[in-house]
Amino acid sequence: MENNTMKFLAYEGMVKVTCVDTLKLVQKAKEIHKLSKTTSKIMSNVLTIGAILGADLKNEIDNLTIQIKPSGPVGTIVCVIKKGAKVKGYIQVPDIEVPPTLEGKIDEKAVIGDHGTLYIIKDIGLKEPYVGITELINGDIVNSLVGYYAKSEQIPTVLSTGMLFNEKGDIKCSGGYIIQLMPDATKEVIDKIEKAVQSAPTITQMIEQGYDLVKIAKTITGDNDIMMMLGTIENEYTCDCSRDRMEKGLISLGKKELQEMIDENKSVNTKCHFCNNNYEFTIEDIKQLLKQA
Numbered sequence: 001m002e003n004n005t006m007k008f009l010a011y012e013g014m015v016k017v018t019c020v021d022t023l024k025l026v027q028k029a030k031e032i033h034k035l036s037k038t039t040s041k042i043m044s045n046v047l048t049i050g051a052i053l054g055a056d057l058k059n060e061i062d063n064l065t066i067q068i069k070p071s072g073p074v075g076t077i078v079c080v081i082k083k084g085a086k087v088k089g090y091i092q093v094p095d096i097e098v099p100p101t102l103e104g105k106i107d108e109k110a111v112i113g114d115h116g117t118l119y120i121i122k123d124i125g126l127k128e129p130y131v132g133i134t135e136l137i138n139g140d141i142v143n144s145l146v147g148y149y150a151k152s153e154q155i156p157t158v159l160s161t162g163m164l165f166n167e168k169g170d171i172k173c174s175g176g177y178i179i180q181l182m183p184d185a186t187k188e189v190i191d192k193i194e195k196a197v198q199s200a201p202t203i204t205q206m207i208e209q210g211y212d213l214v215k216i217a218k219t220i221t222g223d224n225d226i227m228m229m230l231g232t233i234e235n236e237y238t239c240d241c242s243r244d245r246m247e248k249g250l251i252s253l254g255k256k257e258l259q260e261m262i263d264e265n266k267s268v269n270t271k272c273h274f275c276n277n278n279y280e281f282t283i284e285d286i287k288q289l290l291k292q293a
């Protein structure tokens with residue numbers, strides 16, 4: 001299946017659906033961050049949610065950040081989302097690994113821990129970004145977000161993500177979907193959605209069985225006359241860091257800190273958290289930046 005994001009309307013617009021296949025996206029993140037199996041699963045979760053939410057961003061400057069500060073040893077988890085389902089992410093302890101659960105499943109909750117805080121930061125170019133905060137319940141990122149959307153935005157939401165490894169330890173599928181009820185959704189439609197979601201195979205089962213995104217959308221809604229909204233958006237893992245941005249970051253540290261760097265007489269390496277690109281600044285470079293600080 002292709003790497004993509006598709007939006008649909010079901011039941012004549014009473015229901016909004018977005019389905020995503022994020023295999024390539026998550027494979028790239030695993031490679032960049034050298035993720036363990038457990039952190040791959042966490043990254044797949046957040047990047048898949050990112051690819052879903054990113055399909056709704058309208059302007060180039062819009063940017064949505066999901067930041068999770070869990071109680072467990074995995075540390076901070078971040079996903080940044082831009083228009084067109086462009087996402088990037090990082091995990092503070094990317095190589096942490098724990099044994100699988102008794103059922104043989106990846107035990108991401110063991111490293112996330114059972115509580116924490118989830119921040120949803122929406123920056124649409126206004127003076128201050130909008131920051132939503134919700135509790136991370138039971139180490140479950142997906143359900144905590146669903147709770148947040150239900151409460152803060154009053155949108156009944158079904159969100160599902162999934163990922164599988166093959167025997168060799170490579171990621172073989174990753175994807176997800178969101179179903180959101182519009183205010184005019186009737187009781188009859190809500191019942192149909194509930195039934196369809198309950199009887200549908202899991203997202204990874206559907207991908208494994210070769211369902212395309214249209215078939216997945218039909219299956220999870222029970223609506224065979226589903227309408228495609230925007231065609232296909234390619235979701236991708238992209239980082240927009242640059243030397244220029246790193247310079248601005250260094251300048252923002254202020255005169256005192258820059259002077260300390262110069263006094264230490266060592267060049268400074270700044271590494272981008274999201275893509276691991278390295279930017280080196282010599283003492284001469286830092287001296288130039290000091291003038292602008």
Ligand SMILES: [Zn+2]
Pocket residue numbers: 239240241272273274275276277
């Ligand atoms: Zn970068």
